[in-house]
Amino acid sequence: MILTALAVVVLNWGITQPLGLKADFSAAGLQSNFARIDLLKSAKKRGEDAHITLLGSSMIGRLLPRFFPPENGLILNLGMDGGGGNSALELFMNSGLHTEIAVIELNGLGYEVTSQGAEVIEYESSLEADLRATAPVLSYQYRPSDMLYTRLKSWNDNRSPGRLIESPLEDKDVPLTKEQKAYFKELGITIQSRANRVVFIEIPSRAVPNRYIGEYLKNLGHQIIKMDDFDTDQLRLTDQIHLNLPSAKLVSRSLVKQFKDE
Amino acid sequence: MLFNSLEFMLLCLCALALYLAFSQLKCGRSMQVAVILVASIVFYGWGQAILLPLLLGSSIFNALIARVLSRQDSPQKALVVIGVIGNLLCLAFFKYGGLLATSISGQENPSWAGIDWGNIILPIGISFFTFQGISLVIDVYREKELRTHLAKQSLGRCLLEVVTYIAFFPQLVAGPIVKARDFLPQFKRVTPREIHWNLAVRYLIIGFFLKMVVADNLKDFTVYLSHDEFGALKPIDLLFALFGYSCQIYADFAGYSLIALGLGALFGYRFPCNFNLPYISQSFSEFWTRWHISLSSWLKEYLYFPLGGNRMGTWLTYRNLIIVMLLGGLWHGAGWNYLVWGGAHGLLLASERALIKGGFLPTSQDSPLILKILQGLVVFTMVTILWLFFILPDFSSFFLYWQEVISGSLSFSPNILFGIVLFSLPVVIHHFYGILKSPPERAFDQQGLLNYRVVSWAEVPLLGILLACIILNYGSAGSFIYFQF
Numbered sequence: 149m150i151l152t153a154l155a156v157v158v159l160n161w162g163i164t165q166p167l168g169l170k171a172d173f174s175a176a177g178l179q180s181n182f183a184r185i186d187l188l189k190s191a192k193k194r195g196e197d198a199h200i201t202l203l204g205s206s207m208i209g210r211l212l213p214r215f216f217p218p219e220n221g222l223i224l225n226l227g228m229d230g231g232g233g234n235s236a237l238e239l240f241m242n243s244g245l246h247t248e249i250a251v252i253e254l255n256g257l258g259y260e261v262t263s264q265g266a267e268v269i270e271y272e273s274s275l276e277a278d279l280r281a282t283a284p285v286l287s288y289q290y291r292p293s294d295m296l297y298t299r300l301k302s303w304n305d306n307r308s309p310g311r312l313i314e315s316p317l318e319d320k321d322v323p324l325t326k327e328q329k330a331y332f333k334e335l336g337i338t339i340q341s342r343a344n345r346v347v348f349i350e351i352p353s354r355a356v357p358n359r360y361i362g363e364y365l366k367n368l369g370h371q372i373i374k375m376d377d378f379d380t381d382q383l384r385l386t387d388q389i390h391l392n393l394p395s396a397k398l399v400s401r402s403l404v405k406q407f408k409d410e
Numbered sequence: 411m412l413f414n415s416l417e418f419m420l421l422c423l424c425a426l427a428l429y430l431a432f433s434q435l436k437c438g439r440s441m442q443v444a445v446i447l448v449a450s451i452v453f454y455g456w457g458q459a460i461l462l463p464l465l466l467g468s469s470i471f472n473a474l475i476a477r478v479l480s481r482q483d484s485p486q487k488a489l490v491v492i493g494v495i496g497n498l499l500c501l502a503f504f505k506y507g508g509l510l511a512t513s514i515s516g517q518e519n520p521s522w523a524g525i526d527w528g529n530i531i532l533p534i535g536i537s538f539f540t541f542q543g544i545s546l547v548i549d550v551y552r553e554k555e556l557r558t559h560l561a562k563q564s565l566g567r568c569l570l571e572v573v574t575y576i577a578f579f580p581q582l583v584a585g586p587i588v589k590a591r592d593f594l595p596q597f598k599r600v601t602p603r604e605i606h607w608n609l610a611v612r613y614l615i616i617g618f619f620l621k622m623v624v625a626d627n628l629k630d631f632t633v634y635l636s637h638d639e640f641g642a643l644k645p646i647d648l649l650f651a652l653f654g655y656s657c658q659i660y661a662d663f664a665g666y667s668l669i670a671l672g673l674g675a676l677f678g679y680r681f682p683c684n685f686n687l688p689y690i691s692q693s694f695s696e697f698w699t700r701w702h703i704s705l706s707s708w709l710k711e712y713l714y715f716p717l718g719g720n721r722m723g724t725w726l727t728y729r730n731l732i733i734v735m736l737l738g739g740l741w742h743g744a745g746w747n748y749l750v751w752g753g754a755h756g757l758l759l760a761s762e763r764a765l766i767k768g769g770f771l772p773t774s775q776d777s778p779l780i781l782k783i784l785q786g787l788v789v790f791t792m793v794t795i796l797w798l799f800f801i802l803p804d805f806s807s808f809f810l811y812w813q814e815v816i817s818g819s820l821s822f823s824p825n826i827l828f829g830i831v832l833f834s835l836p837v838v839i840h841h842f843y844g845i846l847k848s849p850p851e852r853a854f855d856q857q858g859l860l861n862y863r864v865v866s867w868a869e870v871p872l873l874g875i876l877l878a879c880i881i882l883n884y885g886s887a888g889s890f891i892y893f894q895f
Contacts, residue, residue, distance in 0.1 A: 149611070152874020157881055175829035176630035178886060271886070275416065291883050293627070297828055304824060 171294030177229030183288035189281035204253025215400035235265030250343035310384025425449035473572035480560035493547030509744035535583035580673035586704035600678030610675035617668030624661035626885030646822035654830035732756035
């Protein structure tokens, strides 16, 4: 029995490694987040700083590391499904890692850490996460069910027409309070201590961010990439807010090009 | 402490090692029982040591009553009444005190007699260990053999064994509810050769698979139902989430029960079977002989029969069924949702009986195959719908749920559908495999205790695959659903 179990585990590893198969997503958002934490912890364990770190919600989570050219180094994506941007920022800051470019999603910025986000933060410090980072075969990226889901999602996103980006879901443009301004100012300074370059990005979606946040950050001298900077006619959503994978690839490539041009 | 935690694994391994080491000693029996008791105390007190005095106090109270009863030639009924009332008062205070006080006073956090009734801590497993306490005093009162068994022992050993019976860690917090007459005679010195390792491992692997792979993964999809915003889900997602919850609650509780059976077997003890493919039931009465069997059997023996069972005429039988199920519902939790859930099951049982009696419904044995399948589908659907009372955030959400289901479009979320179908599949296969294989009843003797049998060779690779699934695909750890009861 134990031999059979070992054989199955080794077979899973033996097939997935040479073929480069791994899960980019899990059907359950929480476990997609855990997979991202496994990669963060594994980078921390190796002491490997990231070239680009993507921070935010599930919207930026669609910009998969494999969409970026591999030659520049490690790409970390901490786009938290259901977690909001704050949990991603907290996780990155706690990791002690540095990054060349920190790309922070504006859409989910300024919200409280959600219960799912809190669960992810708790997972990050758990023994289980340490174990998964030590033995990659146990990592969420190699869960057979998630690898299957990733294949199905890729197939579905490539096959289905997707939805055009229409008018924003709701008008959330509210002037910032004094406390919020202090928070965003502090955020910029804190992130700059871990990143050589900080870029705030408005991910193409119907869930648009409060424009006052972008304006304020721009006044502070931060670089802002807006939705208008992308060719939105080419972009499609799977639902009302998330880019489908081909569109996420376009956005990722466009980002890389912009970084190179500058 | 959770069964699927590292702390528990360490505790269990240490306890087992000591337990087996003591098997060679002359006083091995008492030492082995002491090891189990200490492990049970650590298990229960881990993280909530404040509740230990309650568990130990309740166990010692029952042990003393059993001891006094066992030494009487004709045991006093008054003592049994004291024992039963003592247990019920303990249960009522901790479990129903808050509900009663808030319902009577109309306040959210009533304070009376120096007690903050709205914030009484619910001790884990109280419903289980108080029911075992009641079983103990009644069984000792009824059964001469049991009285003789207890009377022969010294006071110390009697206390040690009875307290261990109630606090035995595999079944302490979520059953199976073990009857005293089935368990107490099992105390003996256990040597490694007497332990059925194959069977223990088999039950542990299947149990952990059901819990860690099926229930813990399904939980991440069905969790939406327990939030106020479940209306944001699409109609088909809502239906699938309900189906998923039905499979989750089965996998969670049956998984726990199998782990308990496996742990019991590791220490040389047999527990009653708690689940027997409940979702293939063709009638509601059959369902209750297959789901949480140890509770159904407890309620039948200590409540339904004393109420008169089915011996007092048609209407009183219906009344008894409804009373038993209402109380069974309340046993699950202090909430109107549980009362309605139990009442609905009581009504279904009574109506089914009336329909069969009136000749409007054939008994399952007489039905043609197609009707059997239809009956099975009706029973599964109704049982599944009633699980909504377990997971929805409040009572009114039940109506909101159906409003959302019938008012929406036919769209769905592929990820929810994928997750629920994939992780519910083992439950479906498990039921079909159970039907196709040998009748599972054969695995149990007449008392419903596990019959030891050798694991067939064909099952070994299958168990290996299940073990690999546990290693590779376990979900994020969640506590057992029945812990809250």
